Amino acid sequence: MVLGAALTAGDGPDGTTPSATPAPAPAPAAPNGTGDAVELPDRGPATPGPTDDDAITCDTTTGPVDCVLWDIDLDLPGTAEVDLAGGRIVVADPVGHLAAYAAGDAEPVWEHRLGSPLTRHPGTVSGMLAYTADDRTGFVSIAHGERTEPVPGPVLRAATVGTWLLVDDGDRLSARGVSGEPAWQRPLGPDERTWLNRDGALLASDDGHLTALFENTGRDRWQVDLPAPVVAAERVGPQAVAIAGDPPQLAVVTGDGELSTRRLPGAAVEMLPLRETDAVAVLSADDNDRLYIEVVALHGPYIPATLTLDAIPSRTLPVVGDADHLVFADRGGRLYVLDLAEVHLQGPLPADRPVIDVALTSDGDVLTLDRSGVSLRSVDDDSEVVRVDLGPGVADVREIVATEPTIVRVGGRLLALDLATAAAGDA
Numbered sequence: 001m002v003l004g005a006a007l008t009a010g011d012g013p014d015g016t017t018p019s020a021t022p023a024p025a026p027a028p029a030a031p032n033g034t035g036d037a038v039e040l041p042d043r044g045p046a047t048p049g050p051t052d053d054d055a056i057t058c059d060t061t062t063g064p065v066d067c068v069l070w071d072i073d074l075d076l077p078g079t080a081e082v083d084l085a086g087g088r089i090v091v092a093d094p095v096g097h098l099a100a101y102a103a104g105d106a107e108p109v110w111e112h113r114l115g116s117p118l119t120r121h122p123g124t125v126s127g128m129l130a131y132t133a134d135d136r137t138g139f140v141s142i143a144h145g146e147r148t149e150p151v152p153g154p155v156l157r158a159a160t161v162g163t164w165l166l167v168d169d170g171d172r173l174s175a176r177g178v179s180g181e182p183a184w185q186r187p188l189g190p191d192e193r194t195w196l197n198r199d200g201a202l203l204a205s206d207d208g209h210l211t212a213l214f215e216n217t218g219r220d221r222w223q224v225d226l227p228a229p230v231v232a233a234e235r236v237g238p239q240a241v242a243i244a245g246d247p248p249q250l251a252v253v254t255g256d257g258e259l260s261t262r263r264l265p266g267a268a269v270e271m272l273p274l275r276e277t278d279a280v281a282v283l284s285a286d287d288n289d290r291l292y293i294e295v296v297a298l299h300g301p302y303i304p305a306t307l308t309l310d311a312i313p314s315r316t317l318p319v320v321g322d323a324d325h326l327v328f329a330d331r332g333g334r335l336y337v338l339d340l341a342e343v344h345l346q347g348p349l350p351a352d353r354p355v356i357d358v359a360l361t362s363d364g365d366v367l368t369l370d371r372s373g374v375s376l377r378s379v380d381d382d383s384e385v386v387r388v389d390l391g392p393g394v395a396d397v398r399e400i401v402a403t404e405p406t407i408v409r410v411g412g413r414l415l416a417l418d419l420a421t422a423a424a425g426d427a
Helices: 419-426
Strands: 058-060 063-065 068-073 081-085 088-093 097-102 108-113 118-125 128-133 136-141 157-161 164-168 172-176 182-187 192-197 200-205 209-213 220-225 230-236 239-244 249-253 259-263 267-273 279-285 291-297 307-309 325-329 335-339 344-346 355-360 366-370 373-377 384-389 398-403 406-410 413-417
Touching: 058 419, 081 398, 128 157, 157 192, 157 200, 164 192, 192 230, 200 230, 200 239, 209 230, 209 239, 209 249, 220 249, 230 267, 239 267, 239 279, 249 291, 325 355, 325 366, 335 366, 355 398, 366 398, 373 406, 373 419, 384 419
Parallel strands: 118 157
Antiparallel strands: 058 063, 058 384, 068 413, 081 088, 088 097, 097 108, 118 128, 128 136, 157 164, 164 172, 172 182, 192 200, 200 209, 209 220, 230 239, 239 249, 249 259, 267 279, 279 291, 291 307, 325 335, 335 344, 355 366, 366 373, 373 384, 398 406, 406 413
16 A cells, blocks of 8 residues: 655646645445444454464574564455555455454454445545545545545546545546545546656656656646657656666656656666655666666766676565665565665575565564564674564465564464564564
């Protein structure tokens, strides 16, 4: 789930605030209508941490410690999506089921059964969870579960930007507040494609024309002409990084619309905005499976380093990054950590357990999930600080839902682990 960032409107007439502003959340509908949350059956309290000799513990270098905050089996189907938003664990099942649980203790908070398949839940807007079902878009209060009356409109792509939900329905791009009604809308041509993220919208056409929009009006912020059609693009504030053509060229556009381009050494594999920075990491691979990593700083020159290695990130595993490190796993589940300050690559890190999911904590440590458990690794010395053995299993879905606290999903089961306290006690 993509959480909205603060909206920074541009100056000048193109950035003026439109007359239509996001409406407050409407009052709930009558009982058993669309407004009231469904009362959940009593599941009983979530399992509170270790209670016997077989309980899960966190193994540290000084010995095992109790670290399980809660452990609950929700019998989730493999197609369900689980996210953390507004202090709630939000569960969205494509069959049309939305539910929220308190992140602190996994107690049920609210639940809705929509009566039609859920297409997506693209993000949050002013504390409301956006969702689409049966070609209609609606909102649910994350805190309390009140639901608005859905409004018609399919959603092909969507993203939240501050107090707006940007929606591409195939024919037009629009910005909606929590009322669901468009504040503005812009027709899309048959050769136009949108690129949406938490920083805003980009429009690209088959002739290489790239346009950035003001989120509050839908008007053009800047336009540039690229030498070839866009194959990938990321908005970073008012700026943008794009990959165009084959062989690919890297295009960087400033907030004033100044364009610079250069050839990439290989085909693009991944383009990743780095957390808490205005930089984007670009990964490309050549025909010999050589990986090239470049970091583009949008408020400065290119970082003068290109790393080349014989390891290609798996297309099914995430690449994560912040101001200090870029972390990815290769096709064999081996972990690599790139120190952006020293331009030094660590890896593959020693591990006998192939990684299936990876995340970075706010402290910059690496959290990995494998088929048998969870590990917290220090990026400073490659050491495994905390290990939680969840036991062998063949669950179809294993993923890291959140990092603080650490919430992991194993099949239909969710566990919350206090790895930060365990690591601090081990220090």
